[in-house]
Amino acid sequence: MQLQVPKFEIKELAPKRTKYCLCIPVINEGKNIIQQLERFQRFNGNQLIDVILCDGGSTDGSTEEEWLMKLGVNTLLVKTGPGKLSAQLRMGYYWSLERGYEGIVTVDGNGKDSVESVPLFIQALDEGYDMIQGSRYIDGGQAINTPWIRHISVKLLHIPIISYAAGFRYTDTTNGFRGYSRRYLLHPEVQPFRDIFNTYELLAYLSVRAPRLGFKTKEIPVKRVYPPKGKIPTKISFFKGNTDLLRILFNVVCGKYNPNENTRD
Template sequence: MNTLKNACVPKYEVYEYKKKTSDYCLVIPIINEGQRILSELDKAVQANVHAQCDIIICDGGSSDGSTDKEIMISHGVNTLLVKRDVGKQGAQLRMGFYWALKRGYKGIITIDGNNKDSIEDVPSFIKKLQEGYDFVQGSRFIKGGKAINTPLSRYIAVRCIHAPMISLTAKKKFTDTTNNFRAYSTAYLLDERVNPFREIFMTYELLAYLSVRADQLGYKTCEIPVSRIYPEHEKTPTKISPLKGNFELIKILVNNALGKYS
C-alpha cells in the first residue's frame, strides 16, 4: 500500500508563495487567530526560523483577514493551505502532512498558532531530526523548559491525566503530551503501520495517536525543553471547551489506549 496514494485528505486550496527551500518545514494549524499568529510569525522572523525551514500555514477557514496574501508573505510564510472541507485540527494536520510529504521534506515540525509557544526553539527540533530521532516532543515540564501562567486546571489535566495515560500507552514517559510543539520524521509518517491519513483523525485523535505509535513501533523518540506562556490578564487562547472539549479528550485517550486508532 502506498500511504500517500491512498491518503484520505480534506479538500483544500494551495497558495504557494515560494518554492521549497529547506529539508524541513514548520506546519502551523490555525483558524481566526488574528494578531496571535502574526505575533508568533514576527518572533519566527526575528529568530530567523523562516530561513531554516519552510513555514506552512494550515488554515481551517479563517475570516479575520490574518491570512491575506500580503500579510502572509511579509511574515515569512512559504505556503498557505486553506481547508475547504469538514474536520478540525486533525484534518488540518492531515492536509499539512500530505502537502509536506508530497513536497519531499525530510521532517515536519508542528506548533500551535496562538503565540503561546517558543517558536524560536524550532532549530532544536531540526537538530534532533538530523540526529535521527523520529518523534520529538516539546515539553515545558522538563529541565530547561518553562511553564508560565499555566492555568491550574490545565496543569492538573496534563500532569495527572493526559501525560500518564499517553505514557502508559506508549510504554515510555512523556510529560507534556497536549503540547503540539513537536517534530516527526518522514520515515515515521510514511510507515504503513502508522498511516496518519485516515478520516478517523478529525479533531485531536491524531496528536494522541502519533504520541504513542512511534514507541510502539520502535522508533527513536525524545523530549526537549520548550516554553509555553499563557497570557497573564487575558482569556486563555484555546479551541477546547471546558466541559465538552475535555470530555472528548478523555474519550480519545481511552480509545487510543485501547488501540482503536492503530
C-alpha cells in the same frame, strides 16, 4: 489504502527551500499568529525552515497572502473540506510529504509557544529522531501562567495515560510543539491519513504509536506562556472539549486508531 485527506487549496508564496518544514495550524488567530510570525522572522527562523500555514478557514483577515509574504510564510494551505485540528494536520502533513520534505515540525498558531526553540527540533531530526515532543516540564523548559486546572489535568490524567499506552515516559503530552520524521509518518503501521483523525485524535495517536513501533523518540525543552489574565487562547471548550479528550484517551489505550488488516497496503 487510499490516503484520506480533506479538500484544500494551495497558495504557494515561495518555492521549497529547506529540508524540513514548519506546519502551523491556524483558524482566526488574529494578532496571535501575526506576532508569532514576526517573532520567528526576527531571528531568521524562516531561513532555517519553510513555514507552512495550515488554515482551517480563517475569516478574520490574519491570513491575507500579501501580509504573509512579508512575514516570510512559504505556503498557505486552506482546508475547504470537513474536519477540525486533525484534519488540518492531515492536510499539512500530506502536502508537505508530497512536496518532498524529510521531516515536519508543528507548533500551534496561538502565540503561546517558544518558536525560538524550532532549531532544537531541526537538530533532533538531523540526529535521526522520528518523534520529538516539546515539553515545558523538563529541565530547560518553562510553563508560565499555566491555568491550574490545565496543569492538574495534564499532569495527573493525560501524561500518565499516554505514557502508559506508549511505553515511553512523556512529561508533556498535550503540547502541540512536535517534530516527526518522514519515515515515521509514511510507515505502513502508522497511516495518519485516515478520516478517523478529525479533532485531537492524531496528536495522541502519534505520541503513542512511535515508541510502540520502535521509532526513536525524545523530548526537548520548550516554553509555553499563557496570558496572565483574560481569555485563555485555546479551541478546547471546558465541558465538551475535555469530554472528547477523555474519549480519545480511552480509544488510544484500546488501540482503536491502530491500522487494521483492512487498512494496510
